[in-house]
Amino acid sequence: MTEKFKKKLTNELKAYRRQGVELMLNARQASPKEIAAACTTAEEGSYMRDYECDASGKISRLNFQHILSDR
Numbered sequence: 001m002t003e004k005f006k007k008k009l010t011n012e013l014k015a016y017r018r019q020g021v022e023l024m025l026n027a028r029q030a031s032p033k034e035i036a037a038a039c040t041t042a043e044e045g046s047y048m049r050d051y052e053c054d055a056s057g058k059i060s061r062l063n064f065q066h067i068l069s070d071r
Helices: 003-018 032-041
Strands: 022-025 046-053 059-067
Touching (some): 003 032, 032 046
Antiparallel strands (some): 046 059
16 A cells, blocks of 8 residues: 555544544554554455444444455
């Protein structure tokens, strides 16, 4: 993936964090830069987003989970 994609993802995740959304990478808290780096350097598989919402329907947590390809 390109540096342009990495920067775009980092900025998107920073915006979520400013809104109070907790960011997670493989079940641990992570910074936008950590998540973007992991997503852009994953050699096997990719990362799946999992959005968790509070009782009012607002996104409260964004999980990035590494998924291995079955090839």
